Amino acid sequence: MRIVTVVGNRPQFVKAAAVSRLLRAHHEELIVHTGQHYDDALSRVFFDELAIPEPDAQLEAGTGTNTAQTARILGELEGVLEELEPDVVLVYGDTNSTLAGALAGAQSRRPVAHVEAGMRSFDRAMPEELNRVLCDHASDLLLCSTPRAVENLAAEGIREGVHLVGDVMADVSISFAEVAERRSTALEEHGLAAGEYLLVTAHRAGNVDPPERLEALVELLEALPIKAVFPLHPRTHARLTSTGLLERLDRAERLVLVPPLGYLDFLVLARSARAVLTDSGGVQKEAYLLGVPCVTLRPSTEWVETVEAGWNELVDLDREAALAALARVDGGEVAARPRPELYGGGRAAERIVEVIGTYTPAR
Numbered sequence: 001m002r003i004v005t006v007v008g009n010r011p012q013f014v015k016a017a018a019v020s021r022l023l024r025a026h027h028e029e030l031i032v033h034t035g036q037h038y039d040d041a042l043s044r045v046f047f048d049e050l051a052i053p054e055p056d057a058q059l060e061a062g063t064g065t066n067t068a069q070t071a072r073i074l075g076e077l078e079g080v081l082e083e084l085e086p087d088v089v090l091v092y093g094d095t096n097s098t099l100a101g102a103l104a105g106a107q108s109r110r111p112v113a114h115v116e117a118g119m120r121s122f123d124r125a126m127p128e129e130l131n132r133v134l135c136d137h138a139s140d141l142l143l144c145s146t147p148r149a150v151e152n153l154a155a156e157g158i159r160e161g162v163h164l165v166g167d168v169m170a171d172v173s174i175s176f177a178e179v180a181e182r183r184s185t186a187l188e189e190h191g192l193a194a195g196e197y198l199l200v201t202a203h204r205a206g207n208v209d210p211p212e213r214l215e216a217l218v219e220l221l222e223a224l225p226i227k228a229v230f231p232l233h234p235r236t237h238a239r240l241t242s243t244g245l246l247e248r249l250d251r252a253e254r255l256v257l258v259p260p261l262g263y264l265d266f267l268v269l270a271r272s273a274r275a276v277l278t279d280s281g282g283v284q285k286e287a288y289l290l291g292v293p294c295v296t297l298r299p300s301t302e303w304v305e306t307v308e309a310g311w312n313e314l315v316d317l318d319r320e321a322a323l324a325a326l327a328r329v330d331g332g333e334v335a336a337r338p339r340p341e342l343y344g345g346g347r348a349a350e351r352i353v354e355v356i357g358t359y360t361p362a363r
């Protein structure tokens, strides 16, 4: 079978890393990089560290609004799919590349497989939520990370082609844990002692685009009680710069601002952190997998199991709520909770390859 994988941004590179190698053992895979993330820190380093095969086609989705970006990728993909003639189009997650890939596949009447299907935050203000819903309704194979995702799809009337496979990010964090420990010197480099610092990520449009939300984020970070490392996503860096808030954040005594980290460094810093504060979906899940308490800077999450298990607390940008959550972490309350296996134990990619391999299109 010939599979065309469409990827375009950081979390998708991580996810594709899990599947690509196994997929290529049984099938032909061609990778299309949409160019949504194109710089070295968000793209190249992941291909290198995670040994992802080089893309076979490179598009130039670049910057622009969600609509403009999706339209550009969609337009370019039409010709690429015509040329590559895949039997299946494989997409990951919830970005503009995901939606454009699913639409281009469906419109050319090619089967679409969606990894991380059925995730819902039920917050339509998030561009990612719209992408998830639309992509699922255009897909033929819905590869779900969790039983809740399967239920979400059923509630929307999608029952055909749904498979519970587990989560591919679990595969990657398990298989790269040892390499990361061996290779990364991030703890020494940043003068960090295990358990004595926090790791922060924030780049959701809803948190960094409205200036008043960005300021609330800055106030929350200034109030953190211990040293906190904050790798700055380019979007966040740009918003902080244009609002003049970067200098203020730079002056925050306990905050260490660093460029975006490679996957291995990030994994090591996350694993040894006292807690993680984030608005990233992937990072919430990784914190759980690593056994690190998470404080989520959003009012909702699609990774609800982490909250139900008591390892993740949603505080939005409420400073007092964040500090209270961190106090519970310090009190040992969180680490004492059971941490059941939620994401497939590292075998999601195996199952995905099996499902794709046995798929016979109905159309």
Ligand code: UDP
Pocket: 010, 011, 014, 169, 201, 231, 259, 260, 261, 262, 263, 264, 266, 267, 279, 280, 281, 282, 283, 286
């Ligand atoms: N990540 C990384 N370096 C960083 C921040 C995140 O390697 O400085 C990794 C992280 O381990 C996770 C992925 O990037 O696997 C999450 O991506 P992101 O937060 O951009 O995406 P989201 O999950 O929010 O869509």
